[in-house]
Amino acid sequence: MNGRYSRQELFSPIGIDGQAKIRTKSVLIVGAGALGAGSAEALTRAGVKRIVLVDRDYVDWTNLQRQQLYSEEDAKRQLPKVVAAKNRLNQINSEVEIQAHVMDMGIEEAEELISGINLIMDATDNFETRLLINDLAQKYEIPWIYGACVGSYGISYTILPGEGPCLNCLLDKIPANGQTCDTAGIISPAVQMVTAYQTAEALKILVEDYASIRKKIVTFDTWTNQHVQLGMGKAKKVDCPSCGANPTYPYLEKSNALKTAVLCGRDTVQIRPAHTIEINLTEMEKRLLPHGEVRCNPYLLELQSGSHRLVLFKDGRALVHGTKNMAEAKSLYHRYIG
Structure with a gap:
């Protein structure tokens, strides 16, 4: 043994x-x-x-x-x-x-x-x-x-x-x-x-x-x-x-499934698409470059735009940092991601 x-x-x-x-x-x-x-x-x-x-x-x-x-x-x-x-x-x-x-x-x-x-x-x-x-x-x-x-x-x-x-x-x-x-x-x-x-x-x-x-x-x-x-x-x-x-x-x-939620105790809203999609992060990086500071790795993309920071994952899910307002978070998501 x-x-x-x-x-x-x-x-x-x-x-x-x-x-x-x-x-x-x-x-x-x-x-x-x-x-x-x-x-x-x-x-x-x-x-x-x-x-x-x-x-x-x-x-x-x-x-x-x-x-x-x-x-x-x-x-x-x-x-x-x-x-x-x-x-x-x-x-x-x-x-x-x-x-x-x-x-x-x-x-x-x-x-x-x-x-x-x-x-x-x-x-x-x-x-x-x-x-x-x-x-x-x-x-x-x-x-x-x-x-x-x-x-x-x-x-x-x-x-x-x-x-x-x-x-x-x-x-x-x-x-x-x-x-x-x-x-x-x-x-x-x-x-x-x-x-x-x-x-x-x-x-x-x-x-x-x-x-x-x-x-x-x-x-x-x-x-x-x-x-x-x-x-x-x-x-x-x-x-x-x-x-x-x-x-x-x-x-x-x-x-009963939540698609938009304020994360626990954080100044952050999660946006989750109704249906799973696949994001090409490389193409998205090119698209977002004019809108702020962009960082990208093989798993996620980060956009810093003014007081908001948007982190996008390959499945279309995003974390919108800098707000607890779901409507504002959705607006930012649609503005940058579509």
């Missing part, structure tokens, strides 16, 4: 048989920020078969304080997070297949990405996407692990379809104060704590030790030394549209 996973195999709840199971499992991680980067690294080192990584953003200097997979060079190059993550994860464990998707995961993308997935890890920054994940998990009976953090506070909960309440059942019971990392800041220990809770639960699921899964929501504050576990068994709703007796999976309906 001197292989790369030997110390994990020596841990009796996993053992050789559990490690063999881990090597057959695929995990979808939605979000490649602080939580996503931490979970992706931990599961890559643990030796899962495949990680499907989805994120809509690129590496920024503000990410480097806590998002452990990324470097200054990634921020200088403005690499999409999943591209930078894949580069690093491949160096950590070449045995693990890393699939990187630069996209804002909507309903259609989610239905395609779910094929062959054994577990979904939440590393998002908004409840619209989490509720989509929740309905997806309930429909296809795939376990998923909710996680969030801000400031020195963190929260995690494991959801097993068919057992206990789902996220939709718990919406009025999840502790939240409306703050974001951009308004309240965040310290890396809070990230690492949530990542530890999420990945420990992930390993239990991957080795199929369901009896050991924590059935409670855990919340903590690393600065004020608070730690609370809340039992949620009685919160399950028989008439829940996501997990009840007659589920309709409302968040998988296209009418």
